[in-house]
Amino acid sequence: MAQSPTGRRQAGWADPLFRVGTGAVAVLVIAVVLGILAVLVNDSMLSVRKFGLSFWRTRVWDPVAGDFGALPFIWGTLYSSVLALLVAMPVALGIAIFLSELCPRWLRQPLAFLTELLAAIPSIVYGLWGIFVLAPAVRTLQVHTPDALRRTPFFSGPPLGVGMLAAALILAVMVIPFTATVAREILKAVPVSQREAAYALGATRWEAIRLAVHYGRIGILGAVMLGFGRALGETMAVTMVIGNNPQVALSLFAPQHTMAAVIANEFTEAADALYLNALVEIGLVLFLITVIINGLSRFLIWRMVRVRPTRVVAPVKVPLAA
Amino acid sequence: MPPDAFARRYRVRKLTSGLMTFLCALSVVVALIPLAFILFFVLRQGVPALNWAFFTEMPKPVGETGGGMANAIVGTGILIGLAALVAVPIGVTCGVYITEFKTSRLSPAVRFAADILNGVPSIVIGVFAYAIAVLPFKRFSALAGGVALGVMMIPIIVRTTEELLALVPSSLREGALALGATRARAVATVILPAALPGIVTGVLVALARVAGETAPLLFTAFNNRFFSTSLDQPIGSLTVQIFTYAISPYEDWHRQAWAGATVLIAAVLLFSLLARAVTRRLERMHHG
Numbered sequence: 001m002a003q004s005p006t007g008r009r010q011a012g013w014a015d016p017l018f019r020v021g022t023g024a025v026a027v028l029v030i031a032v033v034l035g036i037l038a039v040l041v042n043d044s045m046l047s048v049r050k051f052g053l054s055f056w057r058t059r060v061w062d063p064v065a066g067d068f069g070a071l072p073f074i075w076g077t078l079y080s081s082v083l084a085l086l087v088a089m090p091v092a093l094g095i096a097i098f099l100s101e102l103c104p105r106w107l108r109q110p111l112a113f114l115t116e117l118l119a120a121i122p123s124i125v126y127g128l129w130g131i132f133v134l135a136p137a138v139r140t141l142q143v144h145t146p147d148a149l150r151r152t153p154f155f156s157g158p159p160l161g162v163g164m165l166a167a168a169l170i171l172a173v174m175v176i177p178f179t180a181t182v183a184r185e186i187l188k189a190v191p192v193s194q195r196e197a198a199y200a201l202g203a204t205r206w207e208a209i210r211l212a213v214h215y216g217r218i219g220i221l222g223a224v225m226l227g228f229g230r231a232l233g234e235t236m237a238v239t240m241v242i243g244n245n246p247q248v249a250l251s252l253f254a255p256q257h258t259m260a261a262v263i264a265n266e267f268t269e270a271a272d273a274l275y276l277n278a279l280v281e282i283g284l285v286l287f288l289i290t291v292i293i294n295g296l297s298r299f300l301i302w303r304m305v306r307v308r309p310t311r312v313v314a315p316v317k318v319p320l321a322a
Numbered sequence: 323m324p325p326d327a328f329a330r331r332y333r334v335r336k337l338t339s340g341l342m343t344f345l346c347a348l349s350v351v352v353a354l355i356p357l358a359f360i361l362f363f364v365l366r367q368g369v370p371a372l373n374w375a376f377f378t379e380m381p382k383p384v385g386e387t388g389g390g391m392a393n394a395i396v397g398t399g400i401l402i403g404l405a406a407l408v409a410v411p412i413g414v415t416c417g418v419y420i421t422e423f424k425t426s427r428l429s430p431a432v433r434f435a436a437d438i439l440n441g442v443p444s445i446v447i448g449v450f451a452y453a454i455a456v457l458p459f460k461r462f463s464a465l466a467g468g469v470a471l472g473v474m475m476i477p478i479i480v481r482t483t484e485e486l487l488a489l490v491p492s493s494l495r496e497g498a499l500a501l502g503a504t505r506a507r508a509v510a511t512v513i514l515p516a517a518l519p520g521i522v523t524g525v526l527v528a529l530a531r532v533a534g535e536t537a538p539l540l541f542t543a544f545n546n547r548f549f550s551t552s553l554d555q556p557i558g559s560l561t562v563q564i565f566t567y568a569i570s571p572y573e574d575w576h577r578q579a580w581a582g583a584t585v586l587i588a589a590v591l592l593f594s595l596l597a598r599a600v601t602r603r604l605e606r607m608h609h610g
Contacts, residue, residue, distance in 0.1 A: 018506035022419035023428060029416050029480065030435040032473060036442065039453040094349025102343055111350060113598060118357050120590050122534025123444075124561045125583045128568050129360050132367075132576070173356045180353070206339035226441075233443025235537040236565065260445045260537070267449070267541045283449045287442060294441035298434070 036287065044281035046274050055281065061246045063266070068278040072246035074285070076256040080164060080238065081231035083252075084171035089224055092176045093213075096183035096223075101209050112184070119177035127240030130170045135161035135241055138169070142253050157253040160243065165252040167242035171231045179227035182301060186219035187212060189305050219304025225297035229290050235260040259286045361587070368584030371577040376585075381547050381563075387574040391582055393549040394563040397464070400551060401543055401559055402529045404468020409475035410525055416476070417483025418509055433484075440477035447473050448538035456542055464550075464557040467543025471532040478531065482524030486517040489604055523600040530593035534586055536561040560586060 047055065051068060058069020099112055139161030149155045157163075190212045198208035213220065243255020244265060259282045270276040375390045382389030416436070420429045451470035456462055490513050498508035514521075536559075544556035545566060560582050567579035 014504040014506050018504070018509070019423060019426075022415050022422070023426070025412055025415040026419040026428060026432040028412055029432055029439065029476060032476070033435045033438055033442075035454075036446065036450045039450050040446070043449075043453055091349040091352050094346040095353055098346040098350050102346060113594075114357065115350070115353055117591075117594065118353065120531070120594050121357075121360060122536075122561065122583075122586050122590065124534065124536045124564050124568075125360065125364060125587060128564060128579055128583050129363055131568055133359070133363050173353075176353050204335050204339035206342040207335070209342075229441050233441075233445070235443065235445040240565075240568065260443055263445050263449065264537055264540055267452070268544070280449060283446050287446045290441055290443055290446075291438055294438060295434075298437050 040280055040284035040287055044277050044284050046277035047281045048277075050274065051278075055278070056285075059246075059248060061262075063270070063275050066272075066274055068274070070259070070278070070282050070285075072248050073257055073259045073262050073282055075248045076164075076242065076246075077232055077258040077260070077286070079256070080167045080171055080242065080258060081228055083164070083168035084175055084231045085224065085228055087168065087172035088175045088179060088227060091172075092179035092223075092227065093183055093220070095176070095180040096187055096220075097209055097213070099180075100184050100187040101212070102205075112181075115180055116177050118173060119181075123174070123234065123236040126170055126174060126237035130166060130237055130241035131162075134170060135166050137161075138163070138166045153250045154252055156251045157249075159253065160255055162241050162243040163251075163253050163255045164242065164249075167238050167256075167258075168252070170237050170241055171234055174234060174237060175227040175231050178230050179223045182223035182226055183216075183220050186216040186223060186301065186304055189219070190215045216304060219301050222297045222300030222304065225293055225300065229293040229297060232293065233260055233286065233290050235264050239264050259283075364580065364583050364587055367577070367580035368582075368587075371581035372584060376578070376581050380549060384572065389578075391558075391560060391563055391578065393546065394558040394560045394582070395585070396549070396551065397543070397546065397558040398533055398560040400464055400553075400557060401467045401471055401539070402533050404465065404553070405471035405475050405532055406525065406529060408469060408472025409479050409528070413476050413479025414483050414521065416480045417487060418514070420480070420484050421487040422505060422509060433480075436477040436480040439473070440481075443537075444474060444535055445537040448540060448542055451538060451542045459554070461554070462542065462544035462556040464543055464553045464555065467539050467557065467559070468553075470538035470542045471535060474535060474538060475528050475532050478528040479525060482528065483517075483521055486520035486524065486604070487513065489520065490516045519600060520604045523597045527593045527597045530590045534561060534590060536565055540565075 047068060051058070055068065055070055056074060057071055058067075059071050060067045060069045061072065062068075095115055099108055099115075103111060139159050142155075142159030142161070142165075145155055145159075194215050195208045195212055198211045203211070238258055239261035242258060242261060244257050244261060245255040246257045246262070247254065249256060263279050263283055263286075267276075267279055270279055373390075375388060377390060377395060378392050379388070379390035380393055381391065416432060419426075420433055423429055448470055451466050451473065455466035455469045494512055494516055495508055498512040499505070503511070539559050539562050543559055543562070545562045546556045546558040548558075550557050564579045564582040564586075567575035567582070570576075
């Protein structure tokens with residue numbers, strides 16, 4: 001019981017009330033997450049019951065006939081995100097390594113700020129830039145693609161500009177800051193003694209860095225998955241450059257579609273209940289995938305940062321003149 | 323190993339090291355190129371398109387050039403105001419709970435929920451807001467848009483509050499408790515005020531971020547080409563208006579879309595820089 005200096009008893013109910021009151025609001029955040037799940041499940045029942053699992057194996061998307069298959073959308077989402085990750089991962093890792101291991105101290109903060117600025121640019125601005133600058137540039141690239149390449153399934157199709165390649169590139173740029181920032185935190189958490197040990201054994205700078213990266217590989221995997229989760233859910237920028245054509249194609253030049261994009265485009269047009277339910281079911285699966293990816297990513301990052309021994313925060317400087 | 327073979331091998335290792343170091347530096351440049359490109363194009367197209375009419379006039383009918391986005395700018399203002407009303411009380415209280423009751427079983431669960439919520443795609447938040455705030459009233463409304471943006475803001479506010487409360491020196495808290503203050507009183511009169519400037523900036527940054535959101539508004543606030551301030555009616559927003567104009571076939575609308583993008587970017591940049599300055603000052607204040 002809190003005693004005031006005069007010895008009078010303070011109101012004993014204040015602390016428990018404070019705890020319960022703030023706790024109730026905190027529980028609200030959990031309730032919102034569960035609420036989203038409940039709403040998505042509830043509003044997709046018609047489609048889940050009617051199509052079952054075949055919903056995710058069918059390519060037909062015909063709202064007029066009432067035939068719904070979501071394969072093209074999940075394909076487009078996964079394909080674009082994986083491509084984006086292939087581009088973004090090395091760059092993000094390079095940034096993280098440069099900022100945490102190589103960069104001169106005075107340059108570190110400004111550069112970190114600039115890379116994080118990429119995450120602050122609104123999605124719609126990326127999309128606007130994508131439509132008017134990136135897509136025409138991609139079309140020029142497509143027109144100049146050698147015929148031998150264009151006969152392969154990866155580069156077939158007419159040069160439209162909009163399509164998988166433009167979407168993947170824009171996604172890559174958008175994802176880089178997320179992965180880079182977390183990967184940098186992870187590298188910071190790698191004990192300095194690891195690098196010192198490597199140097200002591202005669203390692204070059206890169207060999208020492210590789211060791212640090214290897215030490216933090218689990219957390220870095222978490223950082224990459226965080227970026228993946230972002231790419232999966234990205235809506236506006238993608239829908240503006242991917243061409244919004246539901247098809248399952250390998251071609252980087254083909255206009256395709258994604259789960260988030262189809263919801264954004266067709267939700268207000270969905271006149272009948274089944275159509276709406278089909279769209280919400282796509283939303284439900286998108287929600288579940290991102291929750292799993294983010295949960296896993298958070299777990300990996302947390303595991304890495306948690307095991308950090310506290311002492312390495314202030315490394316012991318070895319006096320050179322000893 | 324003979325000495326010259328050893329030396330050769332060492333040269334290769336040194337070379338690899340130099341090359342990889344260079345590639346790492348290069349990747350920073352690679353990432354900054356699109357940033358520069360985007361900023362350059364937005365400013366080049368957007369700044370000439372910006373004029374007084376953009377901020378004060380209403381959209382003109384198709385075919386007529388000129389006009390502005392006054393309704394959409396006011397709309398965005400109203401929407402983020404509503405979002406703040408939803409998110410700030412919940413987010414700050416939640417952040418206080420997490421920092422004050424670290425040992426509580428609930429705290430990690432709440433933090434986890436906030437992280438999950440932070441990762442939920444904005445379009446899915448839109449579907450959620452549609453179900454709870456549009457369907458029951460059978461109409462798109464500013465209120466529904468505010469709910470959608472508010473839900474997106476909650477995890478950002480929780481995290482900002484948590485980080486800034488952690489910056490408050492524990493001596494302040496201990497001092498308050500030693501004087502016999504209850505926890506609630508210590509938080510309300512000592513700890514929160516100490517962190518307040520930071521939290522306010524955090525809220526401003528979160529506002530700038532959600533002001534740039536489009537997807538959750540498409541089927542909650544919808545869009546409105548007319549001036550509206552009523553909360554139960556569809557309302558225009560800068561982002562949805564940019565989207566509509568960008569995918570339209572009209573040259574003059576494209577011009578206005580770029581102008582809108584310039585305004586958005588300027589707001590985001592301004593708030594990000596402001597936040598950086600304030601956070602740095604706070605860190606220096608508390609930790610010398």
